[in-house]
Amino acid sequence: MTKAKISYSEAVAEIESILQKIEEAKLDVDELAEKVKRVTDLLKICRDKLHNTETQIGEILDQE
Amino acid sequence: MPEENRTLSELLGQVKGALEKGLPDQYWVVAEIMELRENRHCYLELIEKSEENDSLLAKVRATIWASRYGMLRPFFEASTGTRLKSGIKILCKASVEFHAQYGLSLNITDIDPSYTLGDLARKKQEVIQRLRKEGVFDMNRELPFPLVPQHIAVISSQTAAGYGDFMETIQNNRHGFYFHATLFPAVMQGDEAPLSITSAMEEIYESDSDFDCVVLIRGGGSKADLESFNHYDLSYFITQFPLPVITGIGHERDESVADMVAHKGLKTPTAVAEFLVDQLLAFEFQLSAMLDRLSTSVRMRVQGDLSRLERYGRDMMHLSKALLFQQSEQVRQTEDRLRRELAMLLERKGEYLAQLKKRNELVDPRNILLRGYSMTLLEGKSVSSIKNIKPGSLLETRLYKGSIISKVEHTSQKNDKSED
Numbered sequence: 001m002t003k004a005k006i007s008y009s010e011a012v013a014e015i016e017s018i019l020q021k022i023e024e025a026k027l028d029v030d031e032l033a034e035k036v037k038r039v040t041d042l043l044k045i046c047r048d049k050l051h052n053t054e055t056q057i058g059e060i061l062d063q064e
Numbered sequence: 065m066p067e068e069n070r071t072l073s074e075l076l077g078q079v080k081g082a083l084e085k086g087l088p089d090q091y092w093v094v095a096e097i098m099e100l101r102e103n104r105h106c107y108l109e110l111i112e113k114s115e116e117n118d119s120l121l122a123k124v125r126a127t128i129w130a131s132r133y134g135m136l137r138p139f140f141e142a143s144t145g146t147r148l149k150s151g152i153k154i155l156c157k158a159s160v161e162f163h164a165q166y167g168l169s170l171n172i173t174d175i176d177p178s179y180t181l182g183d184l185a186r187k188k189q190e191v192i193q194r195l196r197k198e199g200v201f202d203m204n205r206e207l208p209f210p211l212v213p214q215h216i217a218v219i220s221s222q223t224a225a226g227y228g229d230f231m232e233t234i235q236n237n238r239h240g241f242y243f244h245a246t247l248f249p250a251v252m253q254g255d256e257a258p259l260s261i262t263s264a265m266e267e268i269y270e271s272d273s274d275f276d277c278v279v280l281i282r283g284g285g286s287k288a289d290l291e292s293f294n295h296y297d298l299s300y301f302i303t304q305f306p307l308p309v310i311t312g313i314g315h316e317r318d319e320s321v322a323d324m325v326a327h328k329g330l331k332t333p334t335a336v337a338e339f340l341v342d343q344l345l346a347f348e349f350q351l352s353a354m355l356d357r358l359s360t361s362v363r364m365r366v367q368g369d370l371s372r373l374e375r376y377g378r379d380m381m382h383l384s385k386a387l388l389f390q391q392s393e394q395v396r397q398t399e400d401r402l403r404r405e406l407a408m409l410l411e412r413k414g415e416y417l418a419q420l421k422k423r424n425e426l427v428d429p430r431n432i433l434l435r436g437y438s439m440t441l442l443e444g445k446s447v448s449s450i451k452n453i454k455p456g457s458l459l460e461t462r463l464y465k466g467s468i469i470s471k472v473e474h475t476s477q478k479n480d481k482s483e484d
Contacts, residue, residue: 008212019357022362043354050214050242050344
């Protein structure tokens with residue numbers, strides 16, 4: 001955890017709020033593309049963190 | 065030496081004889097162990113304390129000879145989950161012994177573990193009641209559990225088999241999840257266990273690392289000593305800890321108080337590890353579900369947009385057709401109007417020309433001549449008075465058809481009738 005990075009729960013909360021906006025059709029097309037990218041980025045960040053495939057530098061710093 | 069005097073040994077010999085006569089059997093006695101020492105034999109100090117104020121009411125030495133102790137000890141530990149140790153109450157069968165040199169002692173030949181069990185259960189209930197009364201019993205369990213418990217503080221004995229099982233299970237999980245586990249070593253059995261464990265928890269609390277939860281594991285040790293996990297101080301410490309505590313202390317019978325107050329009480333270190341792996345798996349499922357939701361909603365959204373665009377397209381076609389029709393109609397009307405107006409203009413011009421022609425015809429001298437008028441010319445110029453006309457002048461009289469040349473005889477002023 002820690003680091004200046006986004007936490008799991010922050011990521012989930014942001015994804016949820018974007019999904020809701022998309023489902024309620026509250027975004028115009030340009031925004032939609034941008035938000036879809038944001039969601040997939042966040043999902044990737046979470047997955048990478050789960051499997052620790054992100055760079056381990058943060059982890060090492062974390063231990064100091 | 066007078067006859068009524070006796071030696072100490074004689075007196076004590078009489079005491080011994082009186083005891084053997086007065087208390088000849090073995091008796092079931094309830095007592096608390098104050099001290100315990102063992103080589104092959106077991107030497108105890110037994111006491112009784114006042115229930116009201118804890119003051120000492122009785123105290124005696126006791127012995128369990130090796131021949132009995134070798135049998136009684138394992139049976140007691142297996143039955144109660146605790147060793148014979150200081151603070152434990154026992155129901156034992158004992159004979160009263162008296163030795164002139166060593167004094168009074170009890171020779172224990174049997175112990176009924178069910179009494180101790182009941183006593184321990186009562187004590188455990190007391191600890192539970194106290195924690196409930198203090199309003200702290202559920203405090204650790206009410207902490208929110210982290211979404212992804214990935215950074216784990218482990219309290220265990222480094223050499224415990226259970227610790228190895230735990231590490232193996234989380235580090236080689238088949239989903240490839242990453243865990244970061246830090247060991248805080250503690251003594252997990254014996255009287256020092258509660259203090260050692262709470263010290264480890266303090267160390268975790270003061271550490272700079274952000275842990276998601278604490279795992280308290282023990283395994284492979286003796287089945288006895290679980291009594292430590294019913295300890296009030298340890299249990300209280302768990303309730304007050306700011307991180308969720310998960311226990312895997314290998315209980316097989318009853319849950320310990322530590323298990324009960326912990327966020328989650330599991331049976332074995334491996335079960336704890338599997339629980340953690342499952343949490344991460346659940347989170348990964350959640351991520352997949354969110355991805356599904358994303359693609360579904362985006363697909364629906366794009367389809368919606370497309371059909372709306374199609375509808376716009378159709379509307380646009382209708383609209384432009386209508387517009388086109390309207391405009392060509394306008395053109396046609398303008399054309400008509402123009403045509404009509406041109407025609408009218410032409411007509412008007414024609415009439416005007418006709419009038420002009422008529423008017424021209426009226427003033428044409430020839431038309432006047434035609435009506436019988438004639439024209440008189442002198443030297444090619446028309447004559448309208450007698451001025452310049454003298455007798456003998458040649459005049460030309462022009463008629464409609466032909467002309468006459470004549471000579472002037474005389475002229476007269478034609479002004480009025482009086483002159484005629």
